[in-house]
Amino acid sequence: MKQVYFLCTGNSCRSQMAEGFARTLLDSKWQVQSAGVETHGLNPMAVQVMGEVGIDISQQYSKLIDRDYLNTCDVVVTLCGDARDRCPVTPASVQRVHWPLPDPAQATGTDDDKLRAFREVRDEIRQGIEASELFK
Template identity: 65%
Template sequence: MQLYFLCTGNSCRSQMAEGFAKQIMPADWKIASAGIETHGLNARTVAVMAEKQIDISRNESKLIDHNYLMSSDYVITLCGDARDRCPVTPPSIKRLHWPLLDPAQATGTDEEIMLVFRDVRDEIENRVRQLKVELTQ
């Protein structure tokens, strides 16, 4: 099984999804993430994932790899921008869309912003766990 998580900048949501999927899904699955653009890895994303004992500090923000995309079993978009701008895929590739708030757009105090990152992280973890149930039945 090959999963591809896509977002606008591959800096927050798709990085979280990749991190959780690599931990939760079977070890022989191929899992990657990418963006329509590259915005660099968000430091707050690294911090909130570390709170879950998942180290993504060496990850890089990557552009969509056409070959990986076309060989994926599932393509999961985590924002409307990625859903709308993702290249067309053949019908054999299953597409899922998880409309998630962009934590990088959060405003307020540092703690308020971190709460948004944690909320999005926890929602992604729940969705990845549910996806595992659905795909491994």
């Protein structure tokens, strides 16, 4: 079985949404996990916007990088520069990809403004997974 790991700083938004999409969009040949270089808890707005597209991530939780899983992955996708820069070294057999996405948790303004930021990142993640040749 192939393995993919989605990583961001706190494993609260971007990587959680990526995990939810990958579990839904990729076939059963893929084992999917997400983690962070820190744990910040699951962001309720990430849960909300994923629910809007029919994916329930409410039972997921914020996790630290598991080096054993990381080192046996086929693909590691970092979703922010912090995760890319702080991710432990991996064996040459692990294909590393970087998708530089803004952190929707840092969005300011009204709740509608914040939700818009979450939706934009959510949609970019979905497009990235669907378009990537890595997962074919």
